[in-house]
Amino acid sequence: xxxxxxxxxxxxxxxxxxxxxxxxxxxxxxxxxxxxxxxxxxxxxxxxxxxxxxxxxxxxxxxxxxxxxxxxxxxxxxxxxxxxxxxxxxxxxxxxxxxxxxxxxxxxxxxxxxxxxxxxxxxxxxxxxxxxxxxxxxxxxxxxxxxxxxxxxxxxxxxxxxxxxxxxxxxxxxxxxxxxxxxxxxxxxxxxxxxxxxxxxxxxxxxxxxxxxxxxxxxxxxxxxxxxxxxxxxxxxxxxxxxxxxxxxxxxxxxxxxxxx
Numbered sequence: 001x002x003x004x005x006x007x008x009x010x011x012x013x014x015x016x017x018x019x020x021x022x023x024x025x026x027x028x029x030x031x032x033x034x035x036x037x038x039x040x041x042x043x044x045x046x047x048x049x050x051x052x053x054x055x056x057x058x059x060x061x062x063x064x065x066x067x068x069x070x071x072x073x074x075x076x077x078x079x080x081x082x083x084x085x086x087x088x089x090x091x092x093x094x095x096x097x098x099x100x101x102x103x104x105x106x107x108x109x110x111x112x113x114x115x116x117x118x119x120x121x122x123x124x125x126x127x128x129x130x131x132x133x134x135x136x137x138x139x140x141x142x143x144x145x146x147x148x149x150x151x152x153x154x155x156x157x158x159x160x161x162x163x164x165x166x167x168x169x170x171x172x173x174x175x176x177x178x179x180x181x182x183x184x185x186x187x188x189x190x191x192x193x194x195x196x197x198x199x200x201x202x203x204x205x206x207x208x209x210x211x212x213x214x215x216x217x218x219x220x221x222x223x224x225x226x227x228x229x230x231x232x233x234x235x236x237x238x239x240x241x242x243x244x245x246x247x248x249x250x251x252x253x254x255x256x257x258x259x260x261x
Contacts, residue, residue, distance in 0.1 A: 002067035002076060006032065025069065026079075033173075034074040038180075040173030041066040041075030042235050046227075047145050047172040048077075050239065053223040054216045055251060056137065061169040080168050086159045087167055090119065091152035093126055102152050103200065112202040116211060119201075127157055127164035134166035137215030140249070141169060143205035144242050146196045149174035155200075176235040176242075185234065189241045218243070220250040 010025045010032075025032035035041050044064035051061045062077045069076075081087060094102035102119070109115045116135075123131045135155075142150050149171070156167035177183050182195045198205040220243055227243075230236050 002065055003071075004032065004067065004069055004076070006070055029079050030076045031079060032069050032074060032076045034069050034072045037174065038178035039073065039233070039235060040178060041073050042233060043145075043175045043178045044075045044077070044171075044173045046230070046235055046239055047141070047147075047175055049226065049230075050145070050218070050223055051141070051169075053219045053226065055218075056216050059168060060137065064172075075173070077170070080170075081158070082160070084160055087156050088159060089153040089156040090123065093157065094122065094152075097126065106200065112207060113211065115201045116208075123157065127159075129157060129164040129166070131155075131157075131166055132212070133215070136212040138169055139205065139208040139212050140215035141172070142175075142198065143209045144246055144249070145172060145175040145239065146177060146193065146205070146242065147172055147175045148180060148196055148199065150199045152200055176238040178235050189238055193238075193241075214249065217249050217251040220247060220252070 004027070006025045006027060010027045012024045012026045012031075023033075033040070041064070045066040048061060048064045052063075059080070062080055064075045064077045066073070066075050068074065088096075091102050094100065094105070106115045106118065109118060120131060120135070123129055138150065138155070141147070154171040156170075158165045158167050173179075177189075177192055177196070180192075180195060183192045185192070196205070197203045198208060202208050224240065224243060227236055227240055
């Protein structure tokens with residue numbers, strides 16, 4: 001856990017997004033952000049910690065630490081951009097090309113499948129990049145962690161000159177029920193999970209997962225052992241509950257299926 005003092009000279013204001021203005025800090029090789037709506041820093045830490053027990057490569061996701069920024073809780077992550085690379089979100093890519101809000105375009109497309117196809121085709125036309133596998137991994141993660149904030153500025157492409165590649169998975173803080181104002185903790189987790197609304201193509205994580213299929217698998221035993229050693233929190237308990245729901249994503253079970261063929 002880190003503790004960092006930050007002056008205004010480190011402030012970075014990111015505006016013109018679908019989510020409004022967001023204040024972050026950039027100091028040295030790290031990006032910092034304070035908790036705003038819940039315990040987002042803890043959620044970021046737990047979600048990226050979980051991915052350490054997946055079969056994703058280390059450069060496919062940002063790693064977050066929880067800590068304190070000017071004595072306020074939050075998190076930090078290392079800058080994952082290499083020299084000469086630029087990150088452009090799906091929202092920004094569409095806005096730069098057409099001057100329109102992509103989320104509003106998607107809102108008038110009736111079927112989830114058509115919304116997904118519209119975005120995948122747009123990215124292909126603009127970048128020559130098929131983001132299907134990238135989205136498959138993201139929506140597998142979002143289903144497990146109940147991410148309610150996968151808006152179009154949390155999906156992005158990296159540009160290095162004329163070459164485009166998917167960005168690492170980042171910004172997972174509104175997960176694990178941490179900022180859901182409709183949650184009632186007098187109810188069991190099973191009931192509160194039903195209050196979650198997904199984004200950006202459907203309000204259902206399961207429907208997006210079913211469309212794309214499985215993006216990665218987890219070493220469930222090791223992940224549970226790690227979580228059980230973490231400080232007790234509602235976010236930790238939600239993640240343990242979710243792992244039990246999606247045991248079919250266990251690496252061991254997948255290996256058994258493959259070996260039996």
